[in-house]
Amino acid sequence: MQTNFEPLEVFLEICKIPHPSKDCKEMKEWIKKEASKFGVKIYEDTIGNILCSKGIPKVCLQGHYDMVYVGECKDFSIQPQFFSIENKEWLKAQCSSLGADNGVALACMLLALKYFDNLECLFTIDEEIGMIGAKNIALKPQSPFMINCDSEDINEVVFSCAGGYDLKATKTFKKIPIPQDFQYYAIHTQNFIGGHSGIEIHKNIPNALLELAKIVEATEGIVLRFFGGEKRNSIPVNATLKIACPPKHTTLIEHLPKESFSISKLKDSPNEGYDCKDLAKSLLKVGNGVLKSLNNAPILSSNIGILEQHQDNFTLFLMGRGNEESLMQENIQKQQTFLEDLGFAAHLLDYYSPWEKEEGELLFKVWNIYQKYNPNSYLKSIHAGLECGILKQKYPHIHFVSIGPTILHPHSLNEKLDIASFQHFWEILQKILKTMA
Missing domain, CATH: 3.40.630.10 (Zn peptidases)
Known part of the structure; x- marks a missing residue:
């Protein structure tokens, strides 16, 4: 060659x-x-x-x-x-x-x-x-x-x-006390491959943010820090979750696959954290991946690309794509309504046909x-x-x-x-x- x-x-x-x-x-x-x-x-x-x-x-x-x-x-x-x-x-x-x-x-x-x-x-x-x-x-x-x-x-x-659109959703979460018997962990994703949120969205490539959101939901944990993602149009590779976990669910964290997650116990044990059930729900239920196909090809999709945390404020950025304008418009309305019902302020940042x-x-x-x-x-x-x-x-x-x-x-x-x-x-x-x- x-x-x-x-x-x-x-x-x-x-x-x-x-x-x-x-x-x-x-x-x-x-x-x-x-x-x-x-x-x-x-x-x-x-x-x-x-x-x-x-x-x-x-x-x-x-x-x-x-x-x-x-x-x-x-x-x-x-x-x-x-x-x-x-x-x-x-x-x-x-x-x-x-x-x-x-x-x-x-x-x-x-x-x-x-x-x-x-x-x-x-x-x-x-x-x-x-x-x-x-x-x-x-x-x-x-x-x-x-x-x-x-x-x-x-x-x-x-x-x-x-075409595509960018949606931004922000919510302020109140701090709640952490019980004394909770265990503290830092979890970082590793070896996630990522990919293009358009041409590879149909390949079911794991999204680092969603995988950590599943942990939040499954452990009923209290979040200390949760952030990650690289670009709004790429499938996230890197994400970090610091969480206080009830004793009954510590085994779940400690048995996470080592090839996908780096897990360590936190030395610091703050008294308060965030009840992020609605944050996990927003990530897992707003719609990610292929949402509609035609002839085995995606014509509507959504990618949760970035999650930011600034003290009490959590902001997620997602990018939707559609080959038909009407589908895009319907999905924007659906996602905004869903997020707003969870208490997020959801705004359309960008749109192109x-x-x-x-x-x-x-x-x-x-x-x-x-x-x-x-x-x-x-x-x-x-x-x-x-x-x-x-x-x-x-x-x-x-x-x-x-x-x-x-x-x-x-x-x-x-x-x-x-x-x-x-x-x-x-x-x-x-x-x-x-x-x-």
Whole structure:
């Protein structure tokens, strides 16, 4: 397997530059510096989106330059490593997410600017924390067609995607006395794999917050501390519960599987804690995972991504997705009502509509090339969110399609890039640009 083709070399350079959401300044400057080598005009808006234009644009490539960083390194460093499974070459990172979502797009886009004329490339910022760049974009692409390079299966030609919403629910819990015979424990999740809350929500990946909520419910314990999660759009990996447990349930805690939980007894034994039955109920009953399917594919889902505790206040953040707008609206109302009945103040923080299926010249051209050079390809609507839906509202005259190489388990420590698919994607993308640019 060739592991030194040009887009891969560029991607490995990208891995050297920290670019978590909200902290992408260094990556932004690097993109502009690299693009300037290829004779392009560079435009930037106040939010941080970058538009590179070359010649008379016929097609625009689009990708985001932030990543979901899951890992312990405070400098957000990535250490890529190659490995093989059954003679198939992969790339992952040691002890962190890889950032192939969407770093592979950045590599291909920069090389497209190098080798093709009559092209635009739109690099958007902070897609992973609510599509902030797309929502606030103030740039004007001239192309009639836009190819989003954020799909994560080499065989998929995506023509529509889910919309999404973010819900925030906060409640203040009163302290209650802890009986003297209660035992005190600190429980931390470990070895949870996490994953993308859109494309992997149907895989029943354990949610670290929900697993600890089950312990709160089963032990009838009094909570001292309870928090965790990484991003609202990723399935939680890390969570912590400090709890005072009645003697009759200590065996339950002490026999939790060691591969999933780190358990220790607390030396401190405060006199008060929180009666969090309603918190556990909110986490376990509000709806998590696939809520509705069609033809064995999710069309409505919810992911409880983050739980925060600030003294007496507990706040949970969940992200819902839907391929049909009516389903999303109904579920927002249902979840808000449920949480409010439990005494939470529930607020809708963000909302964006689904990208509805569109057929036209762009889809026809891209699909024809895929059928010729990738006979395993198929047309698909995905349950993940893409910037296409928001950008379509901003630029109704532009036609969209989404493609990309195979990336498994994005937004997690197990994120890995299929090297052969990356190479194949670059070859197909060049065929498309030769036809259109």
